[in-house]
Amino acid sequence: MQPSAEVNQRIARISAHLHPSNHQMEESSILRRASCRAKGGAPGFKVAILGAAGGIGQPLAVLMKMNPLVSVLHLYDVVNSPGVTADVSHMDTGAVVRGFLGQQQLEGALTGMDIVIIPAGIPRKPGMTRDDLFKINAGIVRTLCEGIAKCCPNALVNLISNPVNSTVPIAAEVFKKAGTYDPKRLLGVTMLDVVRANTFVAEVLGLDPREVDVPVVGGHSGVTILPLLSQVKPPCSFTPEETEYLTNRIQNGGTEVVEAKAGTGSATLSMAYAAAKFADACLRGLRGDAGVVECSFVASQVTELPFFASKVRLGRTGAEEIYQLGPLNEYERVGLEKAKKELAGSIHKGVSFIRA
Numbered sequence: 001m002q003p004s005a006e007v008n009q010r011i012a013r014i015s016a017h018l019h020p021s022n023h024q025m026e027e028s029s030i031l032r033r034a035s036c037r038a039k040g041g042a043p044g045f046k047v048a049i050l051g052a053a054g055g056i057g058q059p060l061a062v063l064m065k066m067n068p069l070v071s072v073l074h075l076y077d078v079v080n081s082p083g084v085t086a087d088v089s090h091m092d093t094g095a096v097v098r099g100f101l102g103q104q105q106l107e108g109a110l111t112g113m114d115i116v117i118i119p120a121g122i123p124r125k126p127g128m129t130r131d132d133l134f135k136i137n138a139g140i141v142r143t144l145c146e147g148i149a150k151c152c153p154n155a156l157v158n159l160i161s162n163p164v165n166s167t168v169p170i171a172a173e174v175f176k177k178a179g180t181y182d183p184k185r186l187l188g189v190t191m192l193d194v195v196r197a198n199t200f201v202a203e204v205l206g207l208d209p210r211e212v213d214v215p216v217v218g219g220h221s222g223v224t225i226l227p228l229l230s231q232v233k234p235p236c237s238f239t240p241e242e243t244e245y246l247t248n249r250i251q252n253g254g255t256e257v258v259e260a261k262a263g264t265g266s267a268t269l270s271m272a273y274a275a276a277k278f279a280d281a282c283l284r285g286l287r288g289d290a291g292v293v294e295c296s297f298v299a300s301q302v303t304e305l306p307f308f309a310s311k312v313r314l315g316r317t318g319a320e321e322i323y324q325l326g327p328l329n330e331y332e333r334v335g336l337e338k339a340k341k342e343l344a345g346s347i348h349k350g351v352s353f354i355r356a
């Protein structure tokens with residue numbers, strides 16, 4: 001017996017879905033959406049990941065697909081996004097997943113998004129500083145932010161690509177140029193420093209890391225990463241040796257992973273966890289939850305520098321309140337001066353990249 005026209009159509013649809021060529025990908029996801037009942041109607045937020053096929057992007061896509069606050073998840077990359085999308089889309093969680101490949105699909109990836117998370121760009125190899133990534137990643141961030149300014153100017157941007165101390169100022173300048181800049185909506189992701197600090201401090205204190213809260217301020221590179229160990233919760237004290245050990249370990253956590261990975265990349269799994277934790281905080285803020293506070297590298301008046309990482313309260317419009325640093329001890333005051341000196345140069349480098 002010959003299959004009916006309807007069955008043939010259904011088979012063709014399934015086949016396009018399972019084997020999407022790069023060009024077919026968007027078309028097949030449109031067919032898929034048209035053929036599914038009641039999908040995409042769930043309440044929730046729309047999230048895009050740019051660089052979704054990378055070391056951070058892939059596990060982050062899994063974690064965001066698991067987040068019940070996400071109703072639509074767009075996965076964009078310049079390579080391999082069809083495979084990652086097909087894979088993640090099979091998870092039986094609520095979010096509808098759509099894939100986008102290459103610059104010509106950037107608009108589709110961004111239109112209508114509430115949050116855009118950016119882990120696009122090259123990672124470090126042993127012997128490199130984060131600033132060594134500037135040459136390549138600055139241009140990538142500029143292009144992606146031009147897309148955001150055009151397609152979703154009101155989205156919250158979670159910027160992960162290094163060097164964060166320069167890429168956040170780059171993004172700000174792109175948005176200013178486009179006339180869409182809202183400092184509350186541009187958030188440099190420094191959450192991994194907090195995640196590491198909580199873990200290392202908990203180890204020293206013999207506590208569960210989930211009970212520990214360490215504010216980490218400044219920026220996201222070397223001495224600009226400044227853990228405020230005098231403000232750890234639950235309240236505790238450290239010997240000078242413990243303070244020195246913890247500060248160094250937190251500041252060099254990224255390098256520890258880069259060296260252990262021996263040329264194959266930098267932190268991806270812990271970073272995906274940290275990025276998902278931060279994005280979840282942003283989503284809860286957007287939903288209107290009270291008291292959502294995390295550290296982030298943002299436009300700031302906490303110091304004389306135009307950008308600085310500190311605790312921020314996340315709300316319906318982004319970083320709605322930026323907290324002062326609070327009382328610092330002598331060790332932290334010296335650290336703050338070192339951090340500001342290096343940060344000033346990195347911020348200037350980012351700003352000049354767009355203004356020059």
Ligand SMILES: NC(=O)C1=CN([C@@H]2O[C@H](COP(=O)(O)OP(=O)(O)OC[C@H]3O[C@@H](n4cnc5c(N)ncnc54)[C@H](O)[C@@H]3O)[C@@H](O)[C@H]2O)C=CC1
Nearest residue numbers: 051053054055056078119120121122123160161162192271
């Ligand atoms: N903020 C933080 O705490 C951390 C930041 N990072 C940074 O995150 C970035 C990504 O790291 P990994 O995922 O390990 O690198 P990766 O190389 O594994 O992945 C990067 C992805 O970006 C994609 N990509 C490149 N150009 C693109 C473009 N124009 N548009 C969209 N996608 C593009 C690549 O195709 C690749 O799939 C690096 O710059 C790294 O230094 C890494 C760890 C922590």
Ligand SMILES: O=C([O-])CC(=O)C(=O)O
Nearest residue numbers: 124192253254255266267
């Ligand atoms: O160290 C790197 O290059 C990646 C990174 O930012 C981190 O792990 O904190």
